[in-house]
Amino acid sequence: MPRSGMEARRRLQQAALELFRERGFDQTTTAEIAARAGVNERTYFRHFADKREVLFDGEDDLRASLTRAVAEAPDGLQPFEVLLHAFQETGRALEANRPFAEPRFEVIAATPALRERELAKHASLTDVVAEALRRRDVPDRLAGLAARTGWATYRQAVQAWTEDPEQGLDAHLSQAFDDLRGLSTTTPPMTADRET
Structure with a gap:
């Protein structure tokens, strides 16, 4: 252009x-x-x-960046570590564009038509991430689960980053993925009324 x-x-x-x-x-x-x-x-x-698309520019670039970052992640990483690497790589552009990104999030959150568009975009990007994992020989079922879970974790980190700008997005991503690992390894407490 x-x-x-x-x-x-x-x-x-x-x-x-x-x-x-x-x-x-x-x-x-x-x-x-x-x-x-x-x-x-x-x-x-x-x-x-259309009017909505003005706030969703750059999706093609993000697709390409995510695909490349997943492909270029070091060998030997588990799927969640691959995704953390990819989100940290692609998150740098979001962090550099914070003066636009933060108010954009606010407008989207306040507008049902934009939230709907955002959900559709996220679903599409999740599919891209799953396909990139499959290309790394992650089995189909696990690639889809990892992509959906990973994307939700990424969104959690972005939300935390907008609420706590003192820490960079990398730190919030690391924390969110640590929390995810903790959730998957923690044994739920026994309920008091459960029969043994």
């Missing part, structure tokens, strides 16, 4: 985020986003298929 096209795309994303926060997603039109960004509405639709 030419430099001017990338700049217009960035301005559209920033304008959309500002307007969604000021007025709400449903009350904002693509024409208003375009005007705020200093372009016409046709330019908006050259970059984004």
